[in-house]
Amino acid sequence: MTLKQLHTFYWVCRLGGFAAAAEHLHTTQSAVSMRIQDLERSLGVALFDRSQRSARLTAKGQELVKDAEQLITLATHIRHRIGDPQVLSGTVRLGVTEFVAVTWLPELVTAINKNYPSVVVELDVDLTLNQLQKLQSGDLDLAVLPGPIEQPGLTNVSLGSVEFAWMASPKLGVPRSRLTPRDLHDWPLLTLTRDSNLHRLLGTWFEENDATFRRVDVCNSIGVLAALTIAGLGVSFLPWQHFAHEVQAGRLQLLDLTPKLPDLEYFAVFEKRQTQPLSQTIAMLAQRHSTFGKAGERRGPAKAHVARSARPRRQPAERAERQVLQEDGLPELCGPGSCRSPPS
Structure with a gap:
């Protein structure tokens, strides 16, 4: 019985099959099967029931799973704490x-x-x-x-x-005065996809402030989202420091929205x-x-809104x-x- 055999056994159990384990371990399915067979011979018991189409753990196999995981974890601990980082x-x-x-x-x-x-x-x-x-x-x-x-x-x-801020192209004509979520109804909203945390965060923010969107365009790339905002196609909620140079160059303006959203x-x-x-x-x-x-x-994007200048990255x-x-x-x-x- 070797640690490699136990490691292979663990991943077969974890991923639910020999093929998935082989892909994870960067080896062939036949090599995985051979390691499992060698492990079974060394223990003198069958770990998998092969009478069905998909191999399932036997009772002995189920007993071994936890022990195999503990041994692998211990080996990992020794390697991490005792071993030379240069040879990892x-x-x-x-x-x-x-x-x-x-x-x-x-x-x-x-x-x-x-x-x-x-x-x-x-x-x-x-x-x-x-x-x-x-x-x-x-x-x-x-x-x-x-x-x-x-x-x-x-x-x-x-x-x-990451601190975000509302932004828009100056040519969109969004007022520089303090705005509320309801005020954004007059402009299209650009945001990340509907299953994103940011999209849900904005949806909750608008709902809690009794505001609705006139139109929402979604995108799953924050870089493209910023490009669309610079082009004047709508307002968006962007990581302000990352795009501070666009504010400094006058291609984007920071909007003063209240209440503020969390980082x-x-x-x-x-x-x-x-x-x-x-x-x-x-x-x-x-x-x-x-x-x-x-x-x-x-x-401080609020301070940047007043100063209208980019801040150096921290x-x-x-x-x-x-x-x-x-x-x-x-x-x-x-x-x-x-x-x-x-x-x-």
Whole structure:
């Protein structure tokens, strides 16, 4: 019996099949079958009932699942705590949203390459909903998402918050005076897709303030959303520091809306069971290299509205290492793609 055999057995059980485990382990299905057969021979018992179309765990197999997970977790702990970081190796499948990808992701990947030269990073840029599904199915080891993601068995490490502000092109003619949600009825609203956390946040905000949209155009790319706003096609709620240079250049203007909306906090999310040795390590590295502001600390788009000038980006600050186990939820921000206008 070897750790590799137990590791393969664990992933067959976790992903529900030999083919899925083979894909996850970057090997062939025949290699997975051989490891399971060798494990069964070494134990002298059948772990899977192969009399049916799909292999199912026997009673002995069910008993082994928890023990196998504990052994893998212990091996992970030893490797992480005792081993030399320079010799850590393997593949980390990291999922991020588009906004993370265009801000501090390059700095994070550079830090991973420097600190763990034998680690290979597989990047996946997608919508938060899709990233969460991949994380739950075992297709991702770690995801950087707006949240927290309140699901059983997941750990959330705070990476800071993003401050958003209402913006529009000056040529749209939106008044610079203080506005309410009802005042936005006169202009089209540009926002992220309906299943995004931001879209739901705005919907709740308008509903609580007895306001309605005249027209809503949705898009699943925050970059395209900003381009549409600059073109004068509507008002939108954008991360103000990221587009501060557009305000300074006069292509966008900050709108003074009240009441204010909360910031969007981002988290590195991974499984608490820790069968992937690098997930927590990369999460802590992401915490140090994130350029998002400290959670709960507002950096002043309202002041920028008065000054009409861009502020320099805040340098990354040391984040308090905080891991929170949450239960049940599904937020989302953005991802790559094209825009669409829903039927009126």
